[in-house]
Amino acid sequence: MSDKNRDDELASDPSGEVGLDFIRADIHEARQQGARLRTRFPPEPNGFLHIGHAKAICLNFGVAEEFGGTCNLRFDDTNPERESVDYVNAIKEDVRWLGFDWEDRLFFASDYFEQLYRWAEQMIESGVAYVDSVAADEVGDLRGPWHEEGKESPYRNRPVDESLDLFRRMRAGEFEDGAHALRAKIDMTSGNMNLRDPIMYRIRHAHHHRTGDEWCIYPTYDWAHGQSDALEGISHSLCTLEFEDHRPLYEWFLDQLPLDEVEELPQGQQPKQIEFARLNLSYTMLSKRRLRELVEEGVVNGWDDPRMPTVAAYRRRGYTPESIRDFCHRCGITKRKTTVEIAQLEHCLREDLNRRARRYMAVLDPLKVVIENYPEDQTEEMDLVNNPEDESAGKRKVPFSRVLYIEREDFMMDPPKKFFRLAPGREVRLRNAYLITCREALLDENGEVAELRCTYDPATRGGSAPDGRRVKATLHWVSAEHSLPAEVRLYDRLFLEAFPDTLEDWKAAINPQALEVRENCRIEPALASAGEEPVQFERLGYFMRDPDSTPEKAVFNRAVALRDSWAKIDKQRQQKEQGAEKKRQKHKS
Ligand code: ATP
Ligand code: MG
Numbered sequence: 143m144s145d146k147n148r149d150d151e152l153a154s155d156p157s158g159e160v161g162l163d164f165i166r167a168d169i170h171e172a173r174q175q176g177a178r179l180r181t182r183f184p185p186e187p188n189g190f191l192h193i194g195h196a197k198a199i200c201l202n203f204g205v206a207e208e209f210g211g212t213c214n215l216r217f218d219d220t221n222p223e224r225e226s227v228d229y230v231n232a233i234k235e236d237v238r239w240l241g242f243d244w245e246d247r248l249f250f251a252s253d254y255f256e257q258l259y260r261w262a263e264q265m266i267e268s269g270v271a272y273v274d275s276v277a278a279d280e281v282g283d284l285r286g287p288w289h290e291e292g293k294e295s296p297y298r299n300r301p302v303d304e305s306l307d308l309f310r311r312m313r314a315g316e317f318e319d320g321a322h323a324l325r326a327k328i329d330m331t332s333g334n335m336n337l338r339d340p341i342m343y344r345i346r347h348a349h350h351h352r353t354g355d356e357w358c359i360y361p362t363y364d365w366a367h368g369q370s371d372a373l374e375g376i377s378h379s380l381c382t383l384e385f386e387d388h389r390p391l392y393e394w395f396l397d398q399l400p401l402d403e404v405e406e407l408p409q410g411q412q413p414k415q416i417e418f419a420r421l422n423l424s425y426t427m428l429s430k431r432r433l434r435e436l437v438e439e440g441v442v443n444g445w446d447d448p449r450m451p452t453v454a455a456y457r458r459r460g461y462t463p464e465s466i467r468d469f470c471h472r473c474g475i476t477k478r479k480t481t482v483e484i485a486q487l488e489h490c491l492r493e494d495l496n497r498r499a500r501r502y503m504a505v506l507d508p509l510k511v512v513i514e515n516y517p518e519d520q521t522e523e524m525d526l527v528n529n530p531e532d533e534s535a536g537k538r539k540v541p542f543s544r545v546l547y548i549e550r551e552d553f554m555m556d557p558p559k560k561f562f563r564l565a566p567g568r569e570v571r572l573r574n575a576y577l578i579t580c581r582e583a584l585l586d587e588n589g590e591v592a593e594l595r596c597t598y599d600p601a602t603r604g605g606s607a608p609d610g611r612r613v614k615a616t617l618h619w620v621s622a623e624h625s626l627p628a629e630v631r632l633y634d635r636l637f638l639e640a641f642p643d644t645l646e647d648w649k650a651a652i653n654p655q656a657l658e659v660r661e662n663c664r665i666e667p668a669l670a671s672a673g674e675e676p677v678q679f680e681r682l683g684y685f686m687r688d689p690d691s692t693p694e695k696a697v698f699n700r701a702v703a704l705r706d707s708w709a710k711i712d713k714q715r716q717q718k719e720q721g722a723e724k725k726r727q728k729h730k731s
Pocket of ligand 1: 380
């Protein structure tokens with residue numbers, strides 16, 4: 143997080159104590175008592191990160207920064223069939239892009255496979271784990287429904303030596319997948335299903351992206367996660383509410399282990415698991431498994447398709463890391479399950495980009511305009527401000543000539559009452575150029591408007607009339623000859639329903655119109671060398687150059703539309719003009 147944001151936080155929170163969420167309050171207290179702070183972000187590399195993960199990243203890395211601790215990046219890579227190095231790399235890129243740094247603290251649960259195995263053997267020896275040999279579906283049946291007591295497996299009390307021997311042979315690869323499993327011996331009657339002899343190891347003859355074929359047994363999430371935390375000396379293990387029921391198991395496992403032998407763990411102090419509510423976003427699906435289905439079924443073009451809620455997709459679409467961090471910060475950390483409006487995320491982006499995005503002109507649906515009284519061979523360079531919010535961004539030259547393009551929807555043959563833009567006989571302003579008047583609309587053979595014949599008033603250069611006459615609209619434009627071709631991709635929500643994750647048939651709620659491609663756009667020439675950063679196309683929104691761009695044709699994604707286009711600018715101009723008018727009147731009298 144930038145220093146600026148932290149200052150803001152301190153300013154609104156001078157005591158440093160008021161307004162801390164329950165996790166920060168806990169950490170604050172621990173720090174005051176001299177405890178150290180170590181968190182981790184533990185993704186499974188089985189897909190790209192989504193915005194929910196961004197919240198967990200901001201929390202884990204955020205508290206480490208705020209309270210003088212450290213945060214590890216640890217891959218929970220215990221399911222080899224679904225994981226890959228590509229996902230590992232994508233996740234690292236996303237965390238870095240969000241602005242966080244794990245320095246030399248990059249870890250993998252697979253680094254601990256040997257240690258986990260040895261601890262498992264010790265647990266067998268001390269009688270709190272056993273090899274079960276009933277079939278996997280039977281294990282489930284014996285567990286029973288939660289409201290009834292489970293039944294013990296016939297193998298539960300097999301001799302320690304037998305379990306140990308079988309477990310070693312499991313590792314040695316003597317058995318088929320599923321022939322045996324290692325289970326913790328806890329309590330088959332527990333009201334908490336997680337304590338009904340949970341599975342610690344499964345046999346899986348699968349190639350692992352890091353350990354190759356070294357292992358054919360793999361630890362379960364529950365067995366690997368807390369132990370990895372302990373091995374890294376994590377003080378606060380922050381996770382989402384689904385894991386609340388796993389906490390007793392998390393603690394039980396740690397209780398079985400010789401934690402004072404763990405170098406990283408001061409005085410064998412167990413990591414503390416604290417749960418918070420996951421982020422849900424309206425009109426958005428935040429489940430890796432389902433997002434993966436969308437990718438695999440070709441509903442979207444990959445994990446970074448800008449319709450997706452992944453960090454990579456937001457980046458491609460033109461979101462900034464600052465806006466996402468700001469959003470996560472504003473959502474806050476609670477225990478209450480809520481769904482945040484997607485408009486809030488868009489708001490954070492607009493606010494950020496309004497401050498820093500450079501303005502350009504682009505026409506998405508070009509309508510040709512010929513200025514009849516403008517000299518054929520003349521070109522003028524109009525001065526346009528790059529960013530009205532940031533004077534240091536300076537100005538740029540935009541070529542103006544006799545043949546221009548304006549937005550088709552800015553013209554109407556028979557305008558209704560409230561339409562103030564161009565129409566036959568009407569005068570409007572071309573942004574920072576001239577006032578023009580439409581003299582005639584030429585139609586094509588289908589009766590569609592093909593071209594406007596207009597005249598300009600040479601005395602209005604810059605966009606205002608010396609006689610003080612006013613026009614009601616300001617249009618963006620590009621010069622036909624100087625502008626460049628572009629494809630522009632406009633996005634809408636990927637789901638038509640606000641809570642797609644609650645629907646049985648969630649795929650039926652996919653918005654088929656979430657992507658609209660405009661192929662024949664024209665953009666001002668300065669955009670040839672811009673767009674690595676998000677930009678504003680005046681009146682249209684914020685856009686980002688897409689990697690699909692070619693030297694012949696730029697491709698831009700719209701990150702978000704502008705809420706109220708030029709309403710504000712026009713109002714300011716009107717006020718300025720009214721002020722000048724008053725001065726003139728005063729001067730006269
Ligand atoms: P999904 O539920 O989307 O499949 P996951 O929980 O399986 O995600 P992991 O890679 O295991 O994905 O998640 C890494 C971390 O991110 C976990 O600590 C998890 O609690 C957290 N996380 C996942 N989804 C969210 C969310 N929507 N909001 C906040 N944190 C989340
Ligand atoms: Mg998970």
